[in-house]
Amino acid sequence: MIDLSDLILHMPFTENTFCEALQQKSAAQTLEAYGKCFTNIQREVCTVICIQSPARICGRIKFLSEREERSLKYNSSVLCSVKGRRWMELSMEEQRAYVMRLLDALEVTDRDKRLKVARAILYLAQGVFDECDTETDVLYWSRHNVFLLYDMGIFTALLELLSMEIDNNQACSSAVRKPAISLADSTELRVLLSIMYLMVETIRVEMEGDSPERKAAREAFKTELGSPLYNGEPFALLLFTMVTKFCSMNAPHFPMKKVLLLLWKTILVSLNIHSSESLLDTYNERDPFKNDDARDEEDDPEDVDSGIEGEVDPLDRDVIIQPPPPPPPLRPPTERVSFPKGLPWAPKVREKDIEHFLETSRNKFIGFTLGNDIDTLVGLPRPIHESVKTLKQHKYVSIAEVQIKREEELQQCPMTMGEEEVEETPAEILYLGMLPSLSQYVIALLKLLLAAAPTSKAKTDSINILADVLPEEMPITVLQSMKLGIDVNRHKEIIVKAISALLLLLLKHFKLNHIYQFEYVAQHLVFANCIPLILKFFNQNIMSYISAKNSICALDYPHCVVHEMPELTAESLEAGDSNQFCWRNLFSCINLLRILNKITKWKHSRTMMLVVFKSAPILKRALKVKQAMMQLYVLKLLKIQTKYLGRQWRKSNMKTMSAIYQKVRHRLNDDWAYGNDIDARPWDFQAEECALRECIEKFNTRRYDKNQNTEFTPVDNCLQSVLGQRVDLPEDFHYSYEMWLEREVFSQPIQWEGLLQAQ
Known part of the structure; x- marks a missing residue:
């Protein structure tokens, strides 16, 4: 039986032999070659489609592999079961009744029938594109059908099928014995993961015209994904289990690209409980000039041009990232643009900085210290009083400091402080589920990141991340080889994007939930050599990576299903799209830089790792990418290690030093360029990590290991x-x-x- 839903199955694939056959043969010849097992009704449906437009059929196939082209099926069940009527013509009740029949059919024991029904559901989730004439219609019906599928309970049924496929030991054993894994080994998994990804991504995005029912469904879906409703654990843990099984070589047929994308979006949905406004309030990052009267003032003439003549600012914008803006309209020559005076961010001071300032002042003027006292100013001169007052005005107490102090009190007085009330947030539930196997999850993600990095060399013992992109038979023409090469590169880029975004999400939300949860994940990343891995990733021609063109616009969904397929040649594939940069690779680079910043901030031992691995020249090359956010995080990484690089490096890199001074936030008494900070001395770095690890273990034992302290049990x-x-x-x-x-x-x-x- 030939099923139309295979036509819909996964847009990002590799080959187009079936399209070429349609273009070279007539409709009757195509049916004779591909339709020997058709029923009479299916032959009529396929004849109508083939005669209508062979190019339109090709447009629905995006990077199909040769194996999938040979097994291409038409989903006649969708077309025939509605008795000749289009899906758009059905009433809401008829659509719900049809989805209910599909839901019942998912429970049959026949594996082939279940797969056929799943492909019909995938066709609905992708927007019944065969009935649409524009891309807008495809997206509209995809969104309509996804909310309908969720309302009818399709997601829960798909989750049960996914669990069955994961626990299918026969398929895992067969894949382990195979010398080479291809697309054919993961057909069922790819269908299920594609439907679930479409549902998660579609429901996640909030549209302006959403009805109250859809908003309620979105909130219920977020709660469902973040709650331990699936065998007592969140849905994300099931996907983490797939990642670890794949990396341990127990299930080499798992489609890792789709698993990682679904895992990323699932965590993005389930942990996204804070609005952007509340996050700004939390981190005190509001614009200090939002209500400042200085906005109305004009700058002095000498402040307008503060650059050095003949010197190129390394942070200037470049057309490689941003296209040139249209020329501004002519204005009267007397009109001037006014800018606020001062810094674009509010300076911050830690309590530790005030203590260090007072200790130095007391040693200088009095000759002794008072420990952690920041209030006693007896014997100090008047200018020191004013300095301390200014520092206290800009004092910033982070959530991390409050949580650390609270944890110290709970550790010192476990009986008098009482039992801590832990709120069951989605982040807390996820951390509790990940805690027993967190190191395995981190190592598995870094293994995949290493295998997908463009600088990695193929090894015989490395994991095969191309199982869900390679066809059973290798291409035989130059055009097919080029298309396969583009798809392999695109496949690796998507894996890097998903892993980098996933790690950054975990670090951010665990830090919001509790600082020691963040430190636990960060320490596992450091111990798994995440720092040298990220530096190895950037130790390449980063400009070429940012401007890579591993995509074909004509095959992007939904463009390929509503427009005629242009003739693809080697020249058109080599030219790529018209974009001057690859947003996917730029996104990945920024994420990796932010991860590196988070795990090294205020950690002198990890900062020394940046120095030991000679990260300064690697990061300086990354400054060539003229994008403001990426350059900001590069400069932050250079700033924290400047004090260790020596006077000669600072002397020969004055442009970089100037850029750091201009673009990066500084503390009021920040001694970032020189090694005078007593905490930056290199003799106790190992003790710093050991002390942090001890605090983390105490936190995990007190909060999550309830079976240990038996003497405290009543x-x-x-x-x-x-x-x-x-x-x-x-x-x-x-x-x-x-x-x-x-x-x-x-x-x-x-x-x-x-x-x-x-x-």
Whole structure:
């Protein structure tokens, strides 16, 4: 039987042999070659489609592999079961009834029938594009159908099928024995993951015209994904299990690209409980000039041009990232643009910085110190008083510092502080589920990142991440080879994008939930060599990576299903699209830089790792990418290690030093360019990591390991309640009860008087 839904199956594939056959043969010849197993009704449907437009059929196929082209099927069940009527013509009740029939059919025992029904559901989720004439119609009906599928309970049914496929030991054993894995080994998994990804991504995005029912469905879906509703654990943990099984070579046929994309979007949906406004309030990052009167003032003439003549600012914009803006309209020559005076961000001071400033001042003027006292200013001159007042005005207490102080109090006084009330947030539930196997998850993600990095060399013992992109038979023409090469590169780029975004999300949300959860994940990343891995990723021609063109616009969805397929040649494939940069690769680079910033911030031992691995020249090359956000995080990484690079490096890189001074936030008494910070001395770096690890272990033990501190558990000393407890005895004890009674009770002399005497 040939099923139309294979036509819809996964847009990003590799080959187009079937399209070429349609273009070279007539409709009758095509049916004779591909439709020997058709029924009469299916032949009529396929004849109409082929005669209508062979190019339109080709437009629905995006990077199909040769194997999938040979097994291309037409989903006649969708077309025939509605008795000749189009899906758009059905009423809402008829559509719900049809989806209910599909839901019932998912429970059949026949594997092929289940797969056929799943492909029909995938066709609905992709927007019944065969009935649409424009891309807008495809997107509209895709969104309509996805909310309908979720309302009918399709997602839960798909989750059960996915669990069955994951636990299919026969398929795993067969894949392990195979010398080469191809697309044919993961057909069922790819269908299920594609439907679930479309549902997660579609429901996640909020549209302006959404009805109250859709908004309620979105909130319910977020709660469902973040709650332990699937076998007592969140849905994300099931996907993490797939990642670890794949990296341990127990399931090499798992389509990792789709798993990682679905995992990323699932965590993005389930943990996205904070609005952007609340995050800004949390991190105190509001624009300091939003309500500033200085906006109305004009700059002094000498402040307008502060650049050095003949010197090129390394942070200037470039057309490689942003196209040149249209010329501004002519304005009167007397009009000037006013800018606020001051810094574009509010300076911050830690309490530790105030303590260090007072310790230095007391040693200089008095000759002794007072420990952690920041209030006593006796004996200090008046300018020191004013300096301390200014520092306290800009004092910033982060959530992390509050949580660390609270944790110290709970550790010191476990009885008087009482039991801590932990809110069951989605991040807390996810961390609790990941805690037993967190190191395995981190190592698996970094293994995949290493395998997908463009600088990695193929090794015989490395994992095969191309199982869901390579066809069974290798291409034989130059055009097919070029298309396969583009798809392989695109496949790796998507994996890097998903892993980088996933790690950044975990770090951000765990840091919001509790600082020691963030530190635990960050320490596992450091111990798994995440820092040298990211530096190795950037140790390439980063400009070429940012401007890579590993995509074909004509095959993008939904463009390919509503427009005629142009003739693809080697020249058109080599030219690529018209974009001057690849947003996917730029996104990945920024994410990796942010991860590196998060795990090295205020950690001098990890900053020294950047110095040891010679990251400064690698990061300087990344400054060639003229994009403001990427350059900001590169400069932050250079700033934290400047004090260790020596005077000669600072002297020969004055442009970089100037860029750091202009673009990066500084503390009021920040000594970033020189090695005078007492915390930056290199003699106790190992002790710093050990102390942090000890704090993390104490936190995890106190909060999550409830079986350890048995001396703190209450003991019931009441005789009546102890004797009144019901004890469940094992079944075999009942058979030998009389023997036990004779041996342990009747045969043993008991001194009752001695038991009753007071000790």
